[in-house]
Amino acid sequence: MFPAIPNPTTEKSAARFGDKDLMRRSASTVTPPAKRQTEVAKLIDVSKCIGCKACQTACLEWNQLKEEVGVNVGVYDNPHDLTPNSWTLMRYTEYENPESGNLEWLIRKDGCMHCEDPGCLKACPSPGAIVQYSNGIVDFVKENCIGCGYCVKGCPFNIPRISRADHKAYKCTLCSDRVAVGQGPACQKACPTQAIVFGTKDEMKTWAAKRIADLKSRGFDKAGLYDPPGVQGTHVMYVLHHADTPQLYAGLPENPRISPIVEAWKGVGKYAGLALIGLTAAAGVIHHLLQGPNRVTPEDEENAEKLAEGGKS
Amino acid sequence: MSTHDDGSGAHLRVRRYSGSARINHWIVAISFVLLLLSGLSLFHPSLFWLSTMFGGGATVRWLHPWIGVVLVIAFLGLFLRFFAQNLPERTDWIWLARIRYVLKGNDEYLPEIGKYNAGQKFVFWSQSVLVAVLFITGLGLWEPGLAYVEGLFGFKATITQLRMAALIHAGAAVLAITIWIVHVYAAIWVRGTISAMTRGFVTGGWGWRHHRKWLRKEVGEGEVERPRVTPAE
Secondary structure (H helix, E strand, C coil): CCCCCCCCCCCCCCCCCCHHHEEEECCCCCCCCCCCCCCEEEEEEHHHCCCCCHHHHHHHHHCCCCCCCCCCCCCCCCCCCCCCCCCEEEEEEEEECCCCCCEEEEEEEEECCCECCCHHHHHCCCCCCEEEECCCCEEECHHHCCCCCHHHHHCCCCCCEECCCCCCEECCCCCHHHHCCCCCCHHHHHCCCCCEEEEEHHHHHHHHHHHHHHHHHCCCCCCEEECCHHHCCECEEEEECCCCCHHHCCCCCCCCCCCHHHHHHHCHHHHHHHHHHHHHHHHHHHHHHHHCCECCCHHHHHHHHHHHHHHHC | CCCCCCCCCCCCEEECCCHHHHHHHHHHHHHHHHHHHHHHHHHCHHHHHHHHHHCCHHHHHHHHHHHHHHHHHHHHHHHHHHHHHHCCCHHHHHHHHCHHHHHHCCHHHCCCCCCCCHHHHHHHHHHHHHHHHHHHHHHHCCHHHHHHHHHHHCCCCCHHHHHHHHHHHHHHHHHHHHHHHHHHHHHHHECCCHHHHHCCEEEHHHHHHHCHHHHHHHHHCCCEECCCCCCCC
């Protein structure tokens, strides 16, 4: 068992991180804090998940969200996709393992991965709508969100959803409000099998290594940790029994990274675009300074008069 | 020296644009400028302050696409009005080959031009293409618009398509703004041009200097007004 996080005291305590700990702020330049907070992480051990959806319920409960009653289309996924209200979702995959001949039920708890290199934040045009704290949490700041959906395009994991009701983007906050007072996320608290554990990123890696050794001893020789380097690691990690084929788990990307299209759009594109516009305007000014206006001469007017006379006669 | 080259004075006046063409043009022009300002506010963080002119980023997010719809409809009007006069012809290549003289304002070395020269035709066709591209890619950035079009045609855009749409939309917008700067600059640099779009007239001399073939046609059709000046003046 992973040691449980003790319940908080009833004493009021100051938040453990805040604006002074911002590493990145969308559409803004911030000076990152001199000293980084210890990185936190949530570890989701897919091999221990029983698919009870307690985490989904706890998420709705803690964040005071309400999901609409949906329609059963014959799968366990409920709702069918992440929504502006469902920030986490159990995705069920039935997998027939060709090696063992076993039917495996792969259940992955989907949600924001809290990337170290967050594509949503880099795509966001609104100052301060997306922030990254030095402990690794990537959070949306509702008051600054304009609902443009650029974060959806920036995200390598297809996580943010735009609300049709208030036109704001929503996703898992890693329960930043709970973490700020020393608690783990609500989903972790609710998990009955400790498939979800929470702690510092180093602790989680150590714990994951134990779990992976255990899985390997049980014949899952491809078991491993999902902490994708393409986004410089994540603050939500998975223990997978088939870490060599993450796509098995409802399309978990094998090598996620910020799309080169998004990098071009939000990186070099911005500067090249403004430069081209600026240079064209400057060319106009310079041309006018050197060349002077192109004026109609009195002779032109006379010639036109003559032409008109000729035309009349 | 001519002090009456704005089409208001004693010179021969030639009709260049009808009232409805001018109204059409200015609807496009105003919506273009609004799109430019609101679009740039989301293009680069240093320009986000432009969104305050529209009441903030959230307003820009829904207003920009609707201004776009206005522009597309109005631009279609301009396209239908002007495309026949913008078809390429042989003199366009001569004009382009002599672009050096164009930039020097040596119109006497240029062939006689119809209603539009090759530069104006370039602006017309490139903006036509860019408006179409901006409209289609803009749908990818406009959630309700996209949902409507997806429902209409029964498809679902992929995330790669939406990312490409965002990139192409930004690139096409930059090109459209660049060509718009050329368009506005040309209208300022070639004095006597702006009255064509404000009051609908240019002077005969302007026509003689820049669009002689067009002037000959207008004279032939009697589309010129005599000077209102009296001999005593």
